[in-house]
Amino acid sequence: MSPIQQALKEHFGFEHLRGGQQQVIDTILSGHSAAAIFPTGSGKSLCYQLPAVLLPHLTLVISPLLALMKDQLEFLHSKGIAAASVDSSQDRETTNRIMQQVRNGELKVLMISVERLKNERFRQFISQVPISMLVVDEAHCISEWGHNFRPDYLKLPFYCQSLNIPQVLLLTATATPSVIEDMSRKFNIDKKHITVTGFYRSNLDLSVLPCEEDEKPQALVDLLCNEANLPTIVYVTLQNTAEQVAKHLQHHGLNALAYHAGLDSDIRQNIQQQFMNGDVPCIVATIAFGMGIDKSDIRRVVHYDLPKSIENYSQEIGRAGRDGHPSYCTVLANKSGINVLENFVYGDTPDPQSIQWLLESIFDEQSASGLWEVMLTRLSRDSNIRQLPLKTLLVYLELQQVIQAKYSYFADYRFKHIASESDILLRFPEQGKHAERRQFIQAIFNCSKIAKTWRSVDFDALWMGYQAERSRVVSALDYFHEQGLIELESKQITDVYQVLNSPEITHDHQVIAQELSQLFKQKEHGDLNRIQTLINLFESPSCLSSKLASYFLDHDVPNACGHCSVCRGKVATLPSPYLDDVEIEKINHWLKPYRQAFSKHEKSQQWTLSLEAQTRFLCGITTPLSTQLKASKMDGYGKLEQYPFAQVRQWVESCI
Numbered sequence: 001m002s003p004i005q006q007a008l009k010e011h012f013g014f015e016h017l018r019g020g021q022q023q024v025i026d027t028i029l030s031g032h033s034a035a036a037i038f039p040t041g042s043g044k045s046l047c048y049q050l051p052a053v054l055l056p057h058l059t060l061v062i063s064p065l066l067a068l069m070k071d072q073l074e075f076l077h078s079k080g081i082a083a084a085s086v087d088s089s090q091d092r093e094t095t096n097r098i099m100q101q102v103r104n105g106e107l108k109v110l111m112i113s114v115e116r117l118k119n120e121r122f123r124q125f126i127s128q129v130p131i132s133m134l135v136v137d138e139a140h141c142i143s144e145w146g147h148n149f150r151p152d153y154l155k156l157p158f159y160c161q162s163l164n165i166p167q168v169l170l171l172t173a174t175a176t177p178s179v180i181e182d183m184s185r186k187f188n189i190d191k192k193h194i195t196v197t198g199f200y201r202s203n204l205d206l207s208v209l210p211c212e213e214d215e216k217p218q219a220l221v222d223l224l225c226n227e228a229n230l231p232t233i234v235y236v237t238l239q240n241t242a243e244q245v246a247k248h249l250q251h252h253g254l255n256a257l258a259y260h261a262g263l264d265s266d267i268r269q270n271i272q273q274q275f276m277n278g279d280v281p282c283i284v285a286t287i288a289f290g291m292g293i294d295k296s297d298i299r300r301v302v303h304y305d306l307p308k309s310i311e312n313y314s315q316e317i318g319r320a321g322r323d324g325h326p327s328y329c330t331v332l333a334n335k336s337g338i339n340v341l342e343n344f345v346y347g348d349t350p351d352p353q354s355i356q357w358l359l360e361s362i363f364d365e366q367s368a369s370g371l372w373e374v375m376l377t378r379l380s381r382d383s384n385i386r387q388l389p390l391k392t393l394l395v396y397l398e399l400q401q402v403i404q405a406k407y408s409y410f411a412d413y414r415f416k417h418i419a420s421e422s423d424i425l426l427r428f429p430e431q432g433k434h435a436e437r438r439q440f441i442q443a444i445f446n447c448s449k450i451a452k453t454w455r456s457v458d459f460d461a462l463w464m465g466y467q468a469e470r471s472r473v474v475s476a477l478d479y480f481h482e483q484g485l486i487e488l489e490s491k492q493i494t495d496v497y498q499v500l501n502s503p504e505i506t507h508d509h510q511v512i513a514q515e516l517s518q519l520f521k522q523k524e525h526g527d528l529n530r531i532q533t534l535i536n537l538f539e540s541p542s543c544l545s546s547k548l549a550s551y552f553l554d555h556d557v558p559n560a561c562g563h564c565s566v567c568r569g570k571v572a573t574l575p576s577p578y579l580d581d582v583e584i585e586k587i588n589h590w591l592k593p594y595r596q597a598f599s600k601h602e603k604s605q606q607w608t609l610s611l612e613a614q615t616r617f618l619c620g621i622t623t624p625l626s627t628q629l630k631a632s633k634m635d636g637y638g639k640l641e642q643y644p645f646a647q648v649r650q651w652v653e654s655c656i
Contacts, residue, residue: 020197040318055132083109139170151392199554256282296323356513403497410490590636
């Protein structure tokens with residue numbers, strides 16, 4: 001019996017590997033990097049779990065979600081495999097214990113989020129540990145041209161190199177040819193080491209139901225009333241739509257609940273548990289619901305609103321019928337939602353002047369030692385760049401070697417007493433070896449302002465008055481918290497970067513700003529194309545299953561599946577909303593209060609109110625600037641949200 005067969009049986013209790021798994025595992029164990037593009041539920045995880053048992057050193061796994069980490073750790077523990085995670089839900093003691101286990105070589109698998117690698121101390125620690133393999137789960141997050149792009153993933157090739165990790169395994173269920181090419185190029189993975197298994201699932205029945213916007217509530221009720229107790233997920237775009245649709249279904253006697261990121265985590269957990277147990281058959285959800293949901297008997301997935309992309313659509317319908325039994329996936333489709341999807345894209349493209357302002361700020365605000373400290377919320381407001389594209393921009397600047405991430409810390413600390421100030425001080429006698437420590441603790445109390453029950457720590461006053469190092473103060477507060485003497489809270493995370501002062505960067509902000517602006521424009525163009533590709537799929541005269549599979553490079557499928565709406569002779573033509581032309585005078589009238597408010601804003605001295613900013617206002621797209629100007633209270637805000645952004649931009653240009 002080969003070592004692979006032996007490990008498979010001994011640790012996992014399986015006799016055979018599934019299609020594709022053997023190829024990936026052989027590639028890894030022969031010392032090469034690999035990529036596995038397998039559909040959801042087809043055993044991607046085993047492609048790293050089995051090699052992890054056989055490889056000599058640690059396998060480091062990057063996972064995007066805490067829920068996914070916990071599921072995989074439970075599975076590994078159930079198989080007797082030494083695995084752990086370092087994550088934000090842990091206390092310091094747990095993290096320290098796990099890091100000691102890593103140092104001692106006691107773990108085979110360590111799971112972390114990609115953000116953990118931004119911490120210089122963690123990078124320093126992990127650089128001293130021998131690592132056999134880096135595994136990137138949901139690896140499509142690496143590519144700017146894929147869906148669900150996460151900027152910090154862009155730095156993984158750099159980390160891999162700097163940590164001397166010899167091989168990489170990329171895992172994803174949804175990667176198009178361009179994304180596969182992008183991922184493999186970034187990690188130097190040879191084409192012959194990329195394994196793509198079949199995407200096509202014969203048990204999924206796909207339907208596109210053309211439907212005017214006002215007809216959708218009744219169409220959904222008609223769809224669900226037939227076998228009302230089938231486990232069902234209804235996907236919507238917005239949180240308030242989830243609430244409205246769930247109420248509408250309840251009104252018609254259907255047992256349904258809304259689920260979205262705006263609910264408290266314990267309420268979300270409870271709703272999820274009710275669905276898993278079968279107590280509530282129908283969940284109306286934003287895409288916050290689904291990742292890590294391991295329910296094999298979901299019989300229906302309905303898209304009440306258009307999904308964001310083909311990748312999102314395939315991921316969401318992929319949650320149906322994992323037990324192999326027939327399941328039904330229906331889209332209630334029209335074109336009125338396209339502009340909403342496109343507006344998400346346009347809102348995430350920063351203005352060139354915002355990028356240039358940010359570059360100048362980095363060099364103006366750096367300390368004497370070249371450190372630049374930044375709070376993301378404040379920087380977002382000051383630069384007028386939303387937080388996600390701002391994170392992307394900061395990563396681009398790291399890759400361009402303008403800045404380098406050092407570490408993060410909590411800017412604000414506050415505490416309230418469980419033991420009194422005098423009781424804490426009594427632990428440190430005034431005389432002898434503890435005298436200096438007592439003076440230090442007294443200084444912390446002296447520099448912590450009291451508001452009712454909470455005290456806020458003034459680090460500046462501690463440094464000015466007592467030369468107290470911030471790190472020492474935080475250590476003392478942590479110690480008191482661990483001893484149960486105080487309750488400690490920290491907020492306002494601050495990221496610290498090293499500014500890399502190369503002369504060509506310092507003198508040419510404008511060129512870098514233009515290059516970065518172009519990158520964002522390319523990304524915008526790619527995201528808009530994906531929306532159009534989605535519409536083309538839903539209006540296709542060809543078999544939906546076949547077309548969807550070929551999008552993900554699976555050509556081993558029948559030309560006509562026999563279980564989609566096209567194969568049943570129903571080619572969809574999606575209704576388009578009728579939109580009147582808008583008079584230029586009206587647009588000027590709506591824009592006037594916004595322009596006036598901007599003229600009084602501090603930025604008006606150095607910035608212009610761009611065409612895009614005015615178009616976003618009329619399309620109801622929020623930006624940090626529009627929030628500061630209280631734009632949502634103005635009559636013109638969102639007046640043209642149903643219109644295409646490009647059309648509104650033309651009208652704004654005509655006004656000017």
